[in-house]
Amino acid sequence: MFGALQTFVFIVLGVIVFAVQVIALVDAIRRPAHAYKSEGKLSKPIWLGILGVAAVFGLLGLPPSYITAGSFLNVIAVVPAIVYWADVRPRLQPYGTGNKPRGPQGGW
Numbered sequence: 637m638f639g640a641l642q643t644f645v646f647i648v649l650g651v652i653v654f655a656v657q658v659i660a661l662v663d664a665i666r667r668p669a670h671a672y673k674s675e676g677k678l679s680k681p682i683w684l685g686i687l688g689v690a691a692v693f694g695l696l697g698l699p700p701s702y703i704t705a706g707s708f709l710n711v712i713a714v715v716p717a718i719v720y721w722a723d724v725r726p727r728l729q730p731y732g733t734g735n736k737p738r739g740p741q742g743g744w
Contacts, residue, residue: 647698649710650694650697650698650710651698653694653697653710653713653714653717654691654694654695654697654698654710656714656717656718656721657687657690657691657694657713657714657717658691658694660687660690660716660717660720660721660725661684661687661688661690661691663720663725664680664683664684664687664720664724665684666733666734667680667725667728667731667733667734668731668732668733668734670731671727671728671731672724672728674731675724675727675728677724677727677728683720683724686716687716687717687720689713689716690713690714690715690716690717691713693709693710693712693713694709694710694713694714696709697709697710697713
């Protein structure tokens with residue numbers, strides 16, 4: 637019984653970590669490239685590479701490899717996503733997503 641619960645917890649944590657990594661990657665793709673330079677962060681292609689590799693490691697950490705080296709890969713691969721969420725993304729938010737300017741859009 638405990639083994640099944642432990643397996644379930646590993647699977648759920650692996651899926652959550654992978655989702656965090658993929659969402660961070662998608663968010664980084666949507667941000668304008670000039671925002672990274674304006675805020676003194678690494679360039680957009682470098683962040684996309686870092687987060688892309690992290691997402692691949694996260695994918696490798698999903699079942700059926702959740703008990704072996706895959707779970708260790710997930711622990712390592714979640715670090716860049718956390719750094720992006722905690723440090724880079726808050727600084728890029730004022731620039732919007734590049735699709736439309738942020739702030740008042742006018743009106744009547």
